[in-house]
Amino acid sequence: MLSVLFVATIFAYYVLLSTRSLAKETLHKPELTLPQKKQEPIRELTANSQEVINIILPQKKISQSFDEQANDPVAEQPTEDSDIVVEKTPQTEVATANIENYDSSSSIELIPQKNKKQGHTWDFSADARAVYASYEKQLNNGDIVEDTDLLIRLRSDAIVTISDNFRAGFGIAGTCAISNCDVDFTLQTGLPSSTGLKKGQITIDEMYLHWLSDEPHRFKIAIGRMQTRSVLKTGVFNKSLDRINSNNARINWTDGVHAAYQFDNGWTSNFIMQYNSEEGSGNVYHDAIDFADSDSRKSYFASFESNQEISGVTQRSIGISYLPSALVLSQEVAQDSTQMYDDYLGLVGKVAWLWPQKNNRFTLRGGFEFGYSPTLPSHNVVGVVDEEAVSGVAWNAVFNIMDIYPGQNFGINYAHTGAGWQLSPQYTPNTKLLEFRYQWQLKSGTLFEARLRWQDELEESEVIAESPLQDNQVDFYLRFTRNF
Numbered sequence: 001m002l003s004v005l006f007v008a009t010i011f012a013y014y015v016l017l018s019t020r021s022l023a024k025e026t027l028h029k030p031e032l033t034l035p036q037k038k039q040e041p042i043r044e045l046t047a048n049s050q051e052v053i054n055i056i057l058p059q060k061k062i063s064q065s066f067d068e069q070a071n072d073p074v075a076e077q078p079t080e081d082s083d084i085v086v087e088k089t090p091q092t093e094v095a096t097a098n099i100e101n102y103d104s105s106s107s108i109e110l111i112p113q114k115n116k117k118q119g120h121t122w123d124f125s126a127d128a129r130a131v132y133a134s135y136e137k138q139l140n141n142g143d144i145v146e147d148t149d150l151l152i153r154l155r156s157d158a159i160v161t162i163s164d165n166f167r168a169g170f171g172i173a174g175t176c177a178i179s180n181c182d183v184d185f186t187l188q189t190g191l192p193s194s195t196g197l198k199k200g201q202i203t204i205d206e207m208y209l210h211w212l213s214d215e216p217h218r219f220k221i222a223i224g225r226m227q228t229r230s231v232l233k234t235g236v237f238n239k240s241l242d243r244i245n246s247n248n249a250r251i252n253w254t255d256g257v258h259a260a261y262q263f264d265n266g267w268t269s270n271f272i273m274q275y276n277s278e279e280g281s282g283n284v285y286h287d288a289i290d291f292a293d294s295d296s297r298k299s300y301f302a303s304f305e306s307n308q309e310i311s312g313v314t315q316r317s318i319g320i321s322y323l324p325s326a327l328v329l330s331q332e333v334a335q336d337s338t339q340m341y342d343d344y345l346g347l348v349g350k351v352a353w354l355w356p357q358k359n360n361r362f363t364l365r366g367g368f369e370f371g372y373s374p375t376l377p378s379h380n381v382v383g384v385v386d387e388e389a390v391s392g393v394a395w396n397a398v399f400n401i402m403d404i405y406p407g408q409n410f411g412i413n414y415a416h417t418g419a420g421w422q423l424s425p426q427y428t429p430n431t432k433l434l435e436f437r438y439q440w441q442l443k444s445g446t447l448f449e450a451r452l453r454w455q456d457e458l459e460e461s462e463v464i465a466e467s468p469l470q471d472n473q474v475d476f477y478l479r480f481t482r483n484f
Contacts, residue, residue: 104238107169107206107226108258126156126484131249135475139468140461151177151199153249157206165214169226171206173251175199189255190280190291195425196250205246205253221259225282228254228272230303232350233315234367236400236411236439241371242321242348242423243272243301245283248479250425253282256298266308270319272301276326284425288328288377293341295325305350315352315367321345321423330378346373346423354402363402370395376420380462382429383469384419389459391418394427407441419459428470430458445483452476 134148155173162168174183180199192198208224227245231238238244245252256274263269274283276291276299291297303319327344352367373392384390396415404410412435419430427433435453442448456472 104229104231104233106228106258107208108210108220108222108228108260121161123159123161124157126154127481128155128484129153129249129479129481131477131479133475133477135473137473138471140457140471141468143468149177149179151175151249153251155205155246155251165212167210167212169206169208169210169222169224171204171227172202173197173205173246174202175249175251188279189275189277189282191252191282191284195284196246196252201251203251205251216262218262219260221257223257225253225255226258228258228301230270230301230305230317230319230348230350232352232367232369232396232398233307234352234398234400234411235365235402236409236437237398237413239367239369239396239398239413239415239426240424241369241394241396241417241421241427242319242346243283244425247425250284252284252425255282265306267304267306270301270303270305274299274301285326286422286429287383288381288420288422288429289323289326289344290328290341291326293325296323296341299323299326309354309357312355312357313351313353314365315350317348317350319348319350321348327375327377327422328381330381342375344373344422345375346371346421348423362404365400365402367398368395369397371421371423373420373422377422379419382419383461384430385460385462390420391458392420393418394421394424396427396433409439411437411439413437416458428455430461431455431470432458447481449479449481450476451479 129152131151131153132149133151135146137145139145153173153175155171157169157171159167159169175197176183177199182200183202184198184200185202186192186197187203192201197203204225206224206226208222208226210220210222213219228243229238229240229245230243231240238247240247245254254272254274256272259271261269274281276282276297278292280291281299300322301319303317305315305317305319307315321344323344325341325343327342329340329342348369348371350367350369352365354363354365356363371394376390376392379385379387379390382390394415394417396413398411398413400409400411402409413433414435415427415431415433417424417427417429417431417433421427421429433453433455435451437452438450440448453475454472455470455474457470461469461471
């Protein structure tokens with residue numbers, strides 16, 4: 001009953017927003033019978049020397065996710081009628097402009113290219129990622145596990161613009177590794193492994209229909225299989241405590257409906273209704289989340305976010321995840337045929353910043369993300385010895401130095417994830433983490449990254465002979481990403 005009320009409230013909310021948007025557009029359309037205002041002569045700009053200039057809106061920027069196209073956040077463009085100011089802008093932040101496109105955008109954020117004629121326009125894109133990774137892991141029974149592998153992920157996407165308001169998207173993705181490259185095409189709702197596709201598998205990771213309201217596309221809704229993400233955008237890292245599809249070399253997806261509305265002040269609201277099969281979800285969750293109960297077929301995500309820069313703050317976001325009847329209450333009960341479940345609720349806040357706002361040299365960027373869940377699994381479900389040690393608190397902090405040299409960046413990420421936090425694909429429950437990452441934008445569309453990371457358990461875990469848990473881990477990778 002609670003999930004029905006939740007969906008009904010969100011639906012009514014978006015109906016109201018879209019109605020207001022249509023009414024606004026109607027009211028602002030000029031009547032043909034009104035006299036035309038005499039156009040004033042245009043003054044020409046003159047300059048004594050050749051300089052690069054940039055036309056910007058005073059004290060206002062348009063939201064990145066709605067004014068950029070095809071995962072390419074390069075520059076912001078004015079879309080509203082207002083006075084304009086001509087300013088000289090220094091050539092800074094060489095790498096910053098192209099970094100956040102790889103793992104930060106949802107399918108619904110991509111809009112048809114404005115410089116192309118509308119009507120059955122095809123847009124194609126692809127990316128290739130190669131990851132050489134190695135790790136040494138110590139289990140809580142004392143065993144040491146080591147592994148090294150080279151993994152390649154390939155993705156390609158096609159978007160067809162059917163009309164000014166309709167488009168369709170299709171994507172296919174696959175992985176291959178030295179350890180396993182037996183090609184196998186699969187198509188299923190749940191993930192084949194705990195993190196996504198298995199090595200050697202290929203699948204359709206995007207297939208959706210997308211409706212957009214008239215310009216400037218304030219209201220959007222997509223249905224089908226798509227990529228959804230809610231990340232902390234800080235330049236070097238795209239981290240998330242609650243929702244990110246296909247991070248690193250993984251391949252996963254969201255089956256369902258995604259609606260978004262952008263307000264006049266630049267804030268954007270998102271709502272996702274996601275389908276989960278009995279075998280599992282297309283998103284990555286952890287051990288205490290299970291979708292065997294029939295009431296867990298649909299789960300929900302809603303957020304409000306602004307990416308407008310105000311006094312150095314570049315992102316502000318709050319999100320809520322609601323998974324009805326998906327939390328396993330007790331391991332003893334779960335082993336019986338009559339499993340017992342509860343609703344899982346997670347709240348996440350994000351904030352990101354940069355300093356200084358204009359600089360001929362490097363720029364400092366950072367962010368903080370905090371998550372809290374009031375609904376917790378029992379200690380034996382998550383493998384923690386003490387019941388009181390199961391925490392629903394998770395947080396991560398990021399600090400980056402951008403453009404130490406042109407196109408080269410360095411970042412630090414430190415995080416604590418309580419044993420009761422079950423939503424993040426990037427942070428393991430009951431773990432503290434320290435990560436260093438170097439990033440080099442070799443040229444447009446090519447990115448090199450090197451990572452060194454330590455992980456250690458926060459609370460003492462139970463020793464289970466059949467399936468020992470991770471105690472600590474050290475790993476590194478070298479990663480190349482190329483966009484086409």
